[in-house]
Amino acid sequence: MEATAPSPLPADALPVTIRDRVPTGDRIFRTGLTLAALAVPVLLVFLALELYQGAGPAIHKFGPGFVIHSAWDPVAENFGALPLIFGTLLSSALALLIAVPLSLGVAIFLTEFCPKALRQPVAFMVELLAAIPSVVYGLWGIFVLVPVLKKTLFPFLREVLGFLPFFQGPIYGPSMLSASIILAIMVMPYVMSVSREVLLAVPGSQREAALALGATRWEAVRTAILPYARSGIFGAIILGLGRALGETMAVTMLIGNRHDIAASLFAPGYTMAAVIANEFSEAATDMHFAALAYVALVLFVLTLAVNAGARLLIWRVSGGQGSGRAG
Amino acid sequence: MSRRTWRRFTDRMMVGVLYAGAVVAVLPLLLILINLVIKGASSLNWAFFTRIPVPAGETGGGVANAIVGSGLIVGVASLVGLPIGIGAGLFCAEYPASRLAKVSRFVADVLNGTPSIVVGVFAWTWIVARQHHFSALAGSAALAMLMIPMVLRTTEEVVRLVPHALREAALALGYPRWRTALAIVARTALPGIVTGSLLSVARIAGETAPLLFTALGSQYLSFNLDQPMAALPLTVFTYATGPYAEWHQMAWATALVLILLVLGLSIAMRIATRRRFTANG
Numbered sequence: 001m002e003a004t005a006p007s008p009l010p011a012d013a014l015p016v017t018i019r020d021r022v023p024t025g026d027r028i029f030r031t032g033l034t035l036a037a038l039a040v041p042v043l044l045v046f047l048a049l050e051l052y053q054g055a056g057p058a059i060h061k062f063g064p065g066f067v068i069h070s071a072w073d074p075v076a077e078n079f080g081a082l083p084l085i086f087g088t089l090l091s092s093a094l095a096l097l098i099a100v101p102l103s104l105g106v107a108i109f110l111t112e113f114c115p116k117a118l119r120q121p122v123a124f125m126v127e128l129l130a131a132i133p134s135v136v137y138g139l140w141g142i143f144v145l146v147p148v149l150k151k152t153l154f155p156f157l158r159e160v161l162g163f164l165p166f167f168q169g170p171i172y173g174p175s176m177l178s179a180s181i182i183l184a185i186m187v188m189p190y191v192m193s194v195s196r197e198v199l200l201a202v203p204g205s206q207r208e209a210a211l212a213l214g215a216t217r218w219e220a221v222r223t224a225i226l227p228y229a230r231s232g233i234f235g236a237i238i239l240g241l242g243r244a245l246g247e248t249m250a251v252t253m254l255i256g257n258r259h260d261i262a263a264s265l266f267a268p269g270y271t272m273a274a275v276i277a278n279e280f281s282e283a284a285t286d287m288h289f290a291a292l293a294y295v296a297l298v299l300f301v302l303t304l305a306v307n308a309g310a311r312l313l314i315w316r317v318s319g320g321q322g323s324g325r326a327g
Numbered sequence: 328m329s330r331r332t333w334r335r336f337t338d339r340m341m342v343g344v345l346y347a348g349a350v351v352a353v354l355p356l357l358l359i360l361i362n363l364v365i366k367g368a369s370s371l372n373w374a375f376f377t378r379i380p381v382p383a384g385e386t387g388g389g390v391a392n393a394i395v396g397s398g399l400i401v402g403v404a405s406l407v408g409l410p411i412g413i414g415a416g417l418f419c420a421e422y423p424a425s426r427l428a429k430v431s432r433f434v435a436d437v438l439n440g441t442p443s444i445v446v447g448v449f450a451w452t453w454i455v456a457r458q459h460h461f462s463a464l465a466g467s468a469a470l471a472m473l474m475i476p477m478v479l480r481t482t483e484e485v486v487r488l489v490p491h492a493l494r495e496a497a498l499a500l501g502y503p504r505w506r507t508a509l510a511i512v513a514r515t516a517l518p519g520i521v522t523g524s525l526l527s528v529a530r531i532a533g534e535t536a537p538l539l540f541t542a543l544g545s546q547y548l549s550f551n552l553d554q555p556m557a558a559l560p561l562t563v564f565t566y567a568t569g570p571y572a573e574w575h576q577m578a579w580a581t582a583l584v585l586i587l588l589v590l591g592l593s594i595a596m597r598i599a600t601r602r603r604f605t606a607n608g
Contacts, residue, residue: 029505033421036414040431040479043472044438047449054452105348113342114349124597125353131593132359133533135560136582139567140359143366143575185355192352216338239440246442248536249560253568273444273536280448281461281540296448300441307440311433 051300054293057286066294072259072275074284079291081298083261087269088299091176091251092244094265095183096191100237102184103192111199112207112221123196130189138253141182146173146254149181154266169264174256177265182250191240194314198232199225235313242306246299248273272299360586367583370576379548380562386573390581392548396463396557400542401532403467403552408474408531409524415475416482416520421508423487432483435476446472447537455541463549463556466542470531477530481523485516522596529592533585535560559585 052059062069062079069080103126110123154171161167202225210224211217226233256268257278272295283289374389381388415435419428450469455461489512497507513520538544543555544565559581566578 025503025505029508030422033414033418034427036411037418037427037431039411040415040438040475041434043475044434046453047441047446047472050449050452051445054448054456102348102352105345106352109345109349113345122349122353125356128590128593129356131529131533131590132356133535133560133563133585133589135533135535135563135567136359136363136586139563139578139582140362142567143579144358144362188352216334218338218341219334221341242440246440246444248442248444249564253564273442276444276448277536277539280451281543293448293452296445300445303440303442303445304437307437310440311436 048300051293051297055290055297058290058294061287062291062294066291067298070259070261074279074288077285077287079287079294081272081295083259084270084272084275084295085298086261087176087255088245088271088273088302091180091183091255091269091271092241094177094180095187095244096237096241098181098184099188099191099240103188103236103240104195104233106188106192107195107199108221108226110196112217112225123193126192127189129185130193134186134247134249135253137182137186137250141178141250141254142174145182146178149173149178158266165263166265169262169266171266172256172268174254174268175266176255176262176269179251179255179269179271180265182254183244183247186247186250187240187243190243191236194236194239195229195233198229198236198314201232202228231313231316235310238306238310238313242303242310245306246273246303248277252277272296363579363583363586366576367579367581370580371583375580380546380577383569383571383574388577390557390559390562390577390584392545393557393559393562393581394584395548395550396542396545397532397559399550399552400463400466400538400556400558401470401528403464404470404474404531405524405528407467408471408527409478411471412475412478412527413482413520413524416479417486417508417513419479419483420486421512431479435479438472438476439480442536443469443473443534444536444539447539447541450537450541461541461543461555463542463552463554466538466556466558467552469537469541470534473534473537474527474531477527478524481526482516482520485519485523486512488519489515519600522600525592526596529589529596532592533560533589535564539564559588 058066058079066079067081067085070082071078071080072083073079106122106126110119114122150171150173154177157167158171206224206228207220210220215223251271252274255271255274257270257274258268259270259275260267262269276292276296276299279288280292283292374387376389376394377391378387378389379392380390415431419432422428446469450465450472454465454468458465493515494507494512497511498504502511538558538561542558542561544561545555545557547557549556563578563582563585566574566581569575569578
């Protein structure tokens with residue numbers, strides 16, 4: 001009789017009486033767990049199918065041109081996602097531009113320079129940012145952050161960098177820049193904690209070798225540690241990008257919600273996630289629903305690609321540890 | 328300036344910059360918490376927890392409907408999501424080399440990165456569109472879907488921390504594989520599994536996007552899972568984006584309650600884990 005489960009012990013090493021009894025319990029156990037484990041990929045396939053089906057009418061009508069078409073007219077049933085995709089990519093890119101140096105700095109600070117007593121509390125406080133619900137960021141953004149930015153940072157930027165088209169025009173409160181700043185705060189904990197893990201994984205000998213050659217501590221970081229951790233940090237950044245692309249509530253509350261591509265960062269914009277949040281429960285026609293589902297499908301594929309890329313990078317860096325140990 | 332002083336100067340400067348960066352990074356958390364307490368705490372009273380909302384323009388009222396709604400929606404989501412997530416996590420830890428484990432693990436990572444609003448659209452087409460009405464149950468389904476991959480990964484991680492010798496000892500004593508896995512390995516990892524589960528509960532309790540067009544929200548106290556239902560994050564969103572000053576006040580107070588729940592749970596879990604790890608060395 002053959003045992004069905006591959007066991008670290010060969011089945012025939014067990015006493016006969018047990019060998020006869022074991023398979024039933026084990027089979028039930030394994031079947032139960034297998035069903036649970038199967039549910040995960042099945043759900044993903046189901047999700048993709050449902051989205052595709054929901055978006056069906058819009059896919060038929062607009063085809064792949066949907067992503068380069070910029071009309072959004074629910075009455076005439078004419079839809080295109082270009083301003084949304086532009087808004088999503090721009091707000092995420094700006095957020096990363098702000099968040100990456102900061103989170104990388106904190107990660108370096110925590111692994112290299114921070115006094116031991118402060119290490120845990122600082123890491124803990126930055127990581128707690130990830131536990132704050134998105135809608136609370138939005139609330140804080142509307143009533144605290146944006147009024148302050150509108151009076152301080154935005155006029156300052158217009159004054160100093162006003163010769164650039166990005167910082168011209170009237171200053172609205174809710175805008176591309178406001179949304180990007182709140183997004184930066186929100187992705188910071190993710191980029192920080194993954195980069196910190198990557199930096200912690202750099203062998204101590206790297207640092208010691210640099211220091212022994214007479215490098216200052218910062219030179220050791222710059223010449224020995226950062227290059228070693230480079231691709232892992234890149235993975236962390238892409239992971240942060242994945243977060244930023246799909247972030248919904250805070251962005252919806254701060255970006256101003258206008259279907260438009262504006263050069264000025266002070267102007268309102270829109271993102272894919274925000275348009276779904278705003279219009280889905282109020283969509284009147286089937287085509288409007290389908291167009292929104294199409295937007296969701298585009299967003300899904302985009303984050304899928306970004307996250308798979310990030311996982312692959314981190315997985316390669318950590319020497320395949322994420323892939324599981326041999327049973 | 329000699330090269331040596333220059334290098335020393337750069338070193339000092341960068342250390343200073345990094346210190347400043349750490350301060351800037353910690354600032355948002357403090358500012359958000361301080362604002363929540365200042366603007367929200369004054370509205371917290373008995374009525375806030377026991378009454379339902381009053382019509383716009385009137386003062387008073389509470390968010391009892393949202394507290395009950397959040398409890399029910401998150402509770403049902405956990406009833407579905409936790410067993411599947413934990414089961415799948417046990418599978419990945421127990422049969423790590425199998426193809427299904429590799430696929431599930433990768434898909435879980437992918438799902439973890441999927442925007443929650445996309446999962447909301449999925450729950451809408453799957454349940455709401457077919458039933459032709461919004462329901463708390465559809466919201467629970469969306470939240471459960473967000474929960475499963477999170478729980479899978481944490482469960483797998485903590486179960487794999489259990490020393491192999493324990494498993495071998497149990498098997499050597501003639502324990503069948505399923506009892507070894509449940510009574511020895513999972514039992515040892517139980518505190519970690521519970522921590523991971525509660526953290527995921529805290530995470531989904533703060534989710535708004537998947538509920539927008541599934542549970543939808545409601546002004547009334549409801550226990551019917553087949554009908555629209557209020558939830559704390561939805562209430563914050565509605566009140567924050569509304570036009571009335573009383574609503575904004577309510578939004579701050581509701582957000583404070585939400586953050587106390589979510590952060591409280593996260594912090595408690597972290598302290599519990601740390602104590603366990605230090606106790607074991």
